[in-house]
Amino acid sequence: MENKLLTPLQLGDYSLKNRIIMAPLTRNRANADLVPTDLNVEYYRQRSSAGLFISEATQISRQGQGYPLTPGIYSEEQIAGWQKVTQAVHAEGGRIFAQIWHVGRVSHSSLHPKEGLPVAPSAIAAEGNTMTANWQQVPFETPRALKVEDIKATVQDYRQAAINAKKAGFDGVELHSANGYLLHEFLHETSNQRTDEYNGTIANKARIVLEVIDQLVDVLGAGKVGIRLSPFAFPYGIYDPKSFEVYKYLIKKLDAYKLAYLHLVRVRREEHDDQQLLDKEKELWDNYSGTIIAADGFNPKIAQEYVEKDWADAVAFGRYFIANPDLPKRIEIGANLNPYDRTTFYGGAEKGYTDYPFLQEEKA
Numbered sequence: 001m002e003n004k005l006l007t008p009l010q011l012g013d014y015s016l017k018n019r020i021i022m023a024p025l026t027r028n029r030a031n032a033d034l035v036p037t038d039l040n041v042e043y044y045r046q047r048s049s050a051g052l053f054i055s056e057a058t059q060i061s062r063q064g065q066g067y068p069l070t071p072g073i074y075s076e077e078q079i080a081g082w083q084k085v086t087q088a089v090h091a092e093g094g095r096i097f098a099q100i101w102h103v104g105r106v107s108h109s110s111l112h113p114k115e116g117l118p119v120a121p122s123a124i125a126a127e128g129n130t131m132t133a134n135w136q137q138v139p140f141e142t143p144r145a146l147k148v149e150d151i152k153a154t155v156q157d158y159r160q161a162a163i164n165a166k167k168a169g170f171d172g173v174e175l176h177s178a179n180g181y182l183l184h185e186f187l188h189e190t191s192n193q194r195t196d197e198y199n200g201t202i203a204n205k206a207r208i209v210l211e212v213i214d215q216l217v218d219v220l221g222a223g224k225v226g227i228r229l230s231p232f233a234f235p236y237g238i239y240d241p242k243s244f245e246v247y248k249y250l251i252k253k254l255d256a257y258k259l260a261y262l263h264l265v266r267v268r269r270e271e272h273d274d275q276q277l278l279d280k281e282k283e284l285w286d287n288y289s290g291t292i293i294a295a296d297g298f299n300p301k302i303a304q305e306y307v308e309k310d311w312a313d314a315v316a317f318g319r320y321f322i323a324n325p326d327l328p329k330r331i332e333i334g335a336n337l338n339p340y341d342r343t344t345f346y347g348g349a350e351k352g353y354t355d356y357p358f359l360q361e362e363k364a
């Protein structure tokens with residue numbers, strides 16, 4: 001029987017050639033103006049055999065930047081840089097969505113000196129260390145709490161990012177609402193202690209996410225919009241005993257939009273024997289009737305099992321796709337996978353970026 005990962009999938013407005021998704025992966029290799037470069041174009045081109053390529057997270061504003069040399073999608077130069085990326089992916093028959101990003105309090109003022117302190121739902125510092133513009137590890141700063149008018153302006157920045165993504169030739173956008181960044185910060189009590197319409201009830205906590213989704217759908221249409229959530233991950237000191245209820249509410253609401261997909265950072269079933277947690281995850285997933293992409297810790301075998309058991313419609317690979325530009329081909333023929341090199345994940349040039357061998361090169 002054919003491996004289901006290699007079969008087509010209708011995802012929103014698109015028919016994907018396979019169910020092997022390139023996960024969004026920050027690589028910190030844009031130029032000093034935070035514009036994608038020719039080297040970035042080559043990296044994307046190499047991996048366009050993915051059914052869908054989800055771009056590295058791209059910030060919607062200078063204030064939304066969290067790490068050195070991550071690309072933006074708010075200037076004309078950045079749009080032009082991304083155009084070269086999307087053209088390269090399309091020339092190889094690929095599809096690509098832009099992951100749009102605001103890091104909220106997971107930022108540092110050295111990255112955006114003009115804008116000053118990072119912003120967040122509340123003036124509560126994230127836990128741990130962050131990185132300055134010069135790659136120095138320092139403790140997180142206490143962010144400035146967004147005023148309601150700032151929130152409205154940020155929602156408009158997301159809208160503009162969708163307009164820019166369309167102009168840059170992306171097939172759609174993925175809203176980054178996971179992993180401890182701005183939208184995730186609104187969902188939980190330890191990072192959101194507002195006393196206005198953005199906290200106090202579950203609906204209020206989820207309000208900004210849905211306001212942004214409204215804008216993205218208005219610009220692009222629901223079939224070109226996806227969203228990423230990490231319901232069971234609480235990075236940077238985010239926590240909330242009610243988080244499960246928040247996600248249940250949010251996912252039910254998202255279901256009504258008929259989005260292209262819901263992208264979930266999963267619980268690794270093969271490593272967890274916490275049945276309660278797995279049942280909770282199943283309950284969340286069962287609450288959603290549309291297309292689901294699952295991510296986190298997949299190898300080809302587990303991924304195949306996931307889609308064949310209908311636990312997810314498609315699977316995103318992160319680190320293995322970094323190290324194997326021809327991952328779908330390797331899965332098809334059962335080839336060995338190149339190991340990944342963590343030391344070259346973030347920053348640098350070709351090494352660990354565009355120099356991982358394709359199968360033919362290995363044989364040669």
Ligand SMILES: Cc1cc2nc3c(=O)[nH]c(=O)nc-3n(C[C@H](O)[C@H](O)[C@H](O)COP(=O)(O)O)c2cc1C
Pocket residue numbers: 023024025026027056057099176178179228265295296297298316317318319320345346
């Ligand atoms: C180098 C690196 C960069 C990442 N950057 C992003 C990102 O920009 N946006 C995002 O949502 N997740 C990001 N992640 C998480 C990945 O998308 C993915 O969920 C994670 O790597 C787990 O999948 P894997 O086990 O297949 O690698 C990143 C992970 C790594 C290792």
